[in-house]
Amino acid sequence: MFGGVYSGKHTNAVTGTSTCPPFFSPLHFGQDIQVCVSSDIQGMSYALPFGGFHSCSSGNPLSLSPAQYEKGSSFPLQCPERYNQFLVTVDEGCIVNYCSNVDFILKYTSQPPILPPYKIRPPMTVNQSESMIIVGPYGTVWTKGDDGTWSKHKAGDMINDNEYIWTFTSEPHNVTDDNGTVIGSTYDGSMRTPSFTGAEVAGFVIGSVFSTALCIAFIAAVGCGVKKYKKKRIARKEAVLYLDKSETGENETAVLVQKLQD
Numbered sequence: 001m002f003g004g005v006y007s008g009k010h011t012n013a014v015t016g017t018s019t020c021p022p023f024f025s026p027l028h029f030g031q032d033i034q035v036c037v038s039s040d041i042q043g044m045s046y047a048l049p050f051g052g053f054h055s056c057s058s059g060n061p062l063s064l065s066p067a068q069y070e071k072g073s074s075f076p077l078q079c080p081e082r083y084n085q086f087l088v089t090v091d092e093g094c095i096v097n098y099c100s101n102v103d104f105i106l107k108y109t110s111q112p113p114i115l116p117p118y119k120i121r122p123p124m125t126v127n128q129s130e131s132m133i134i135v136g137p138y139g140t141v142w143t144k145g146d147d148g149t150w151s152k153h154k155a156g157d158m159i160n161d162n163e164y165i166w167t168f169t170s171e172p173h174n175v176t177d178d179n180g181t182v183i184g185s186t187y188d189g190s191m192r193t194p195s196f197t198g199a200e201v202a203g204f205v206i207g208s209v210f211s212t213a214l215c216i217a218f219i220a221a222v223g224c225g226v227k228k229y230k231k232k233r234i235a236r237k238e239a240v241l242y243l244d245k246s247e248t249g250e251n252e253t254a255v256l257v258q259k260l261q262d
Helices: 041-046 066-071 161-165 198-247 252-261
Strands: 002-006 025-029 033-037 053-055 084-091 094-100 133-135 141-144 150-152 172-176 182-187
Touching: 053 084
Parallel strands: none
Antiparallel strands: 002 033, 025 033, 053 094, 084 094, 133 141, 133 182, 141 150, 172 182
């Protein structure tokens, strides 16, 4: 006997929970599907008519008519006559159904399982529109990054290169939710690069060369200063060492050996 089916996302129409009726045991089927079966006559009052399973790739043997069986036809992707199909689960985009009778199911619940047609929720994708900025109704600014994610722009935040280089040329458009309520304004991604005159380009080039030369000169000056400081420090150390050796009466040869060791 068949006592309904449940999965991780759908409850059993007979019990209204993810359990089997009394006198029925769950039989694991697929990834997370549990089919309630029983051979105990005491569970007959909870039994449902069973018309098989079928999916997008596997047919239903119980829906094969005698004529189709004699012709060697493949299993149809449907339920037998006088049976309704109900959704069990959607596994990697493939719909799995079981066949029963809706009149029997309505004896246990006022809300029968999901009937076709089914609409599979599309996967989450990155917004591929060219909109780069959304201005909220209270002046909140949202910017779109290079990876397609949106972030709230705060005062003092650095502006990325795209927002600095590109300028928008189109008019703003209102952004609405599913109810038609305006939640902000967006600017289309029709963009142009700012034009520069020859004098401005020359100024940029000269300024860059001058800044580079200034940095090189500063680094060279620092290097020379450090080198001179090291030489003075070594000379001062040698002079002090020579005076100390002279006061103790050591000869110049000993002083020279000490200097070479240092």
